Amino acid sequence: MEHVHSEHVAADPDRVFAALRDPASLARFVPQLTKAEQDGERVEVEARYDGRTQRGDAYFRADESGRKVEWGTDSGYRGWLEVAPDEGGSILTLGLHTTHIEHADHDVAGTLDAMRRLVEAQV
Numbered sequence: 001m002e003h004v005h006s007e008h009v010a011a012d013p014d015r016v017f018a019a020l021r022d023p024a025s026l027a028r029f030v031p032q033l034t035k036a037e038q039d040g041e042r043v044e045v046e047a048r049y050d051g052r053t054q055r056g057d058a059y060f061r062a063d064e065s066g067r068k069v070e071w072g073t074d075s076g077y078r079g080w081l082e083v084a085p086d087e088g089g090s091i092l093t094l095g096l097h098t099t100h101i102e103h104a105d106h107d108v109a110g111t112l113d114a115m116r117r118l119v120e121a122q123v
Contacts, residue, residue, distance in 0.1 A: 003108040006093040007116040009083075013090040015123040017067040017083040020092075023060050029118045031111065043071065075099070092116060 023036040035046035043060040072078030079096040094112040
């Protein structure tokens, strides 16, 4: 299942991308993410969903020139964040592909909205 949502962020696109390009800093901006430690192109992550802690590892790549980060697991879960210029700030787009039906589209939109608010407050 594919989910793609975009939100306007009232901040410069370079500053927004700088805040999101590092997996360790993502834990400050993604409410469910409690830990992200990078080792080369791999990232060990820990997240809380529905009262459960989930752990795993994924690839993580940052494309500085395209202001885009991508991640994914061996099980098929993958996603991306992209920051683009927009009048008065940026457009932050979150895309997720998951094989789990329980990831509702409104939950993805809610995560992006929370990320937007946290980024705006800190950059």
